[in-house]
Amino acid sequence: MTTLSTGRRPARRRGGSAPFVLVAPAVVLLVTFLLVPIGYTVYLSLRAARVTGGGLGRRVEQFVGLENYRGVLTDSAYLDGVVRMLGYGAVVVPVMLGLALLFALLLDTPRVRLTRTTRIGIFLPYAVPGVIASLLWGFMYLPSVSPIRAVLESVNLPAPDFLGPSTVFFSIANIGVWGGVGFNMIVLFTALRGIPGEMYDAARVDGASEIQIALRVKIPLIAPALVMTGIFSIIATLQVFSEPAVIQPLSDSIPSTWVPLMTIYRDAFVNSDIHTAAAASVVLALGTLALSIVVLTVLQRRAFRSDQ
Amino acid sequence: MSRSRLLPTAILVLGALYCVGPVLWVAIASTKGPTELFTTFSFWPSFEGGFWYNLTHLLRYQDGIYLRWALNSLLYAGVGSVLSVAVSVLAGYALAKYRFPGRNVLFYVILAGVLVPQITLAVPQYLLISELGLVNSYWSVLLPSIISPYGIYLARIYATAVVSDELLEAGRIDGAGEYRLAWSVGLPPMLPGMVTLLLLQFVAIWNNFLLPYIMISDGDRFPMTVGLFTMLNVSTSQPVLYSLVVMGVFLSVLPLIALFLFLQRFWRIDMISGGLKG
Numbered sequence: 001m002t003t004l005s006t007g008r009r010p011a012r013r014r015g016g017s018a019p020f021v022l023v024a025p026a027v028v029l030l031v032t033f034l035l036v037p038i039g040y041t042v043y044l045s046l047r048a049a050r051v052t053g054g055g056l057g058r059r060v061e062q063f064v065g066l067e068n069y070r071g072v073l074t075d076s077a078y079l080d081g082v083v084r085m086l087g088y089g090a091v092v093v094p095v096m097l098g099l100a101l102l103f104a105l106l107l108d109t110p111r112v113r114l115t116r117t118t119r120i121g122i123f124l125p126y127a128v129p130g131v132i133a134s135l136l137w138g139f140m141y142l143p144s145v146s147p148i149r150a151v152l153e154s155v156n157l158p159a160p161d162f163l164g165p166s167t168v169f170f171s172i173a174n175i176g177v178w179g180g181v182g183f184n185m186i187v188l189f190t191a192l193r194g195i196p197g198e199m200y201d202a203a204r205v206d207g208a209s210e211i212q213i214a215l216r217v218k219i220p221l222i223a224p225a226l227v228m229t230g231i232f233s234i235i236a237t238l239q240v241f242s243e244p245a246v247i248q249p250l251s252d253s254i255p256s257t258w259v260p261l262m263t264i265y266r267d268a269f270v271n272s273d274i275h276t277a278a279a280a281s282v283v284l285a286l287g288t289l290a291l292s293i294v295v296l297t298v299l300q301r302r303a304f305r306s307d308q
Numbered sequence: 309m310s311r312s313r314l315l316p317t318a319i320l321v322l323g324a325l326y327c328v329g330p331v332l333w334v335a336i337a338s339t340k341g342p343t344e345l346f347t348t349f350s351f352w353p354s355f356e357g358g359f360w361y362n363l364t365h366l367l368r369y370q371d372g373i374y375l376r377w378a379l380n381s382l383l384y385a386g387v388g389s390v391l392s393v394a395v396s397v398l399a400g401y402a403l404a405k406y407r408f409p410g411r412n413v414l415f416y417v418i419l420a421g422v423l424v425p426q427i428t429l430a431v432p433q434y435l436l437i438s439e440l441g442l443v444n445s446y447w448s449v450l451l452p453s454i455i456s457p458y459g460i461y462l463a464r465i466y467a468t469a470v471v472s473d474e475l476l477e478a479g480r481i482d483g484a485g486e487y488r489l490a491w492s493v494g495l496p497p498m499l500p501g502m503v504t505l506l507l508l509q510f511v512a513i514w515n516n517f518l519l520p521y522i523m524i525s526d527g528d529r530f531p532m533t534v535g536l537f538t539m540l541n542v543s544t545s546q547p548v549l550y551s552l553v554v555m556g557v558f559l560s561v562l563p564l565i566a567l568f569l570f571l572q573r574f575w576r577i578d579m580i581s582g583g584l585k586g
């Protein structure tokens with residue numbers, strides 16, 4: 001992926017103060033809303049409120065080292081949330097990207113019909129905010145109004161309980177897939193469209209089928225786009241919050257620690273324990289960063305190998 | 309139709325049904341009054357005046373707060389995305405076309421910003437905003453929305469690809485100032501990319517939930533997402549409100565769908581897919 005390098009032709013060092021003036025607004029905002037919050041979170045995560053003087057003592061904030069981190073990393077509810085979040089990503093990312101890739105390849109296949117209509121249809125959920133999507137699917141799942149239930153019951157089939165303890169995970173994962181598949185499909189489709197048609201001519205002359213062309217020619221050529229969509233999908237699934245938060249009032253099976261961000265929200269705003277929330281935020285951010293870098297490195301290496 | 313055409317078309321149609329289905333259902337459900345919603349067949353609209361009932365009651369709910377939420381969303385997403393694109397394009401252009409001290413550091417900070425989920429910063433951003441005394445103000449949502457590391461990153465790739473070094477050089481030889489060059493040589497070819505950035509950022513802010521949910525406690529300043537969420541929470545104890553929530557959800561998806569259908573020809577998705585040769 002050449003996009004991460006510093007550009008085709010090194011810019012010259014000139015322009016006097018212009019570059020500094022141009023980046024100044026971005027730098028001020030990055031420092032204020034990215035670096036300062038990160039620093040402040042780390043600072044808060046190393047402190048805790050303590051009651052001193054016994055009995056009716058005062059609450060005093062003090063430095064406690066890594067104690068909050070120990071607390072977070074031994075909190076089984078938080079760790080369950082982390083495992084659930086990873087499981088969520090492991091289900092949503094492959095299913096979503098797999099479907100997006102399948103649809104993009106089908107749209108790019110010659111002589112397939114209805115491509116314009118179906119393309120707009122599949123892209124539609126991108127225009128629906130995550131919270132609204134969750135509300136929509138909440139209605140799909142809610143026994144009293146669920147159209148899926150209505151259809152199944154009208155043909156005398158047992159309707160599953162979409163909000164039960166064993167199914168709610170997949171019900172929420174479905175919302176994630178639904179919301180992301182269209183956008184990723186468009187990104188991959190655009191990448192496919194960028195491939196010059198001559199690339200396929202040789203394969204067609206050799207009598208390769210459309211499926212062989214898709215697997216052997218198209219997918220390797222759009223590997224960089226797959227890496228990008230993969231990374232952003234992973235980051236997005238690690239931020240899962242609004243879907244379970246919206247479904248929570250409809251289901252008894254979602255504790256307030258369902259995913260790490262929900263735990264962080266509860267600690268910070270319900271329990272007013274800002275220090276534990278800060279430590280949990282740092283753990284989550286570092287974990288995401290590490291995972292993205294690992295995935296980026298692994299995928300990039302693979303993408304480059306297929307380039308050669 | 310031969311089999312080789314039928315199967316791909318059938319798969320695409322199934323995919324489209326899956327994606328459109330829930331939106332279609334909510335359009336149908338919005339025609340049903342509070343009692344019909346729970347009693348009539350799901351995929352058949354009602355013509356008993358339920359649509360009108362839902363619409364008028366939703367618009368009257370809490371003195372017309374729904375329209376306020378809509379206007380707030382428009383304000384957050386509209387103002388936020390315009391400012392965000394301006395900041396991103398200036399920075400992206402400078403990063404692409406100048407070499408200056410601190411450039412690499414800045415670029416790594418931006419990359420880290422892309423990779424660290426913004427949302428994990430929501431709690432510290434809340435603390436910072438409350439230090440500034442801005443909690444529960446429009447600024448508390450607008451200011452953090454302006455900075456988009458991903459937007460800067462895309463703007464930089466785009467500027468590298470489309471702004472001509474030769475033209476910049478020629479302008480310099482003619483003695484044009486750097487700001488004039490940025491305005492007259494740099495900006496025009498970047499306009500199509502800016503439309504895409506604007507749309508991406510508009511959708512990101514419009515869809516944002518956690519940030520306004522944390523920052524805003526006053527219902528009058530909620531965006532649509534937080535407003536409908538609180539309304540759903542109320543309706544679990546007052547089921548008569550469900551049909552209003554359904555109507556609210558239906559109306560809320562219309563503007564973005566319209567925006568996309570209108571702007572789709574201006575999309576430059578190849579910015580995201582890596583199709584631009586930088």
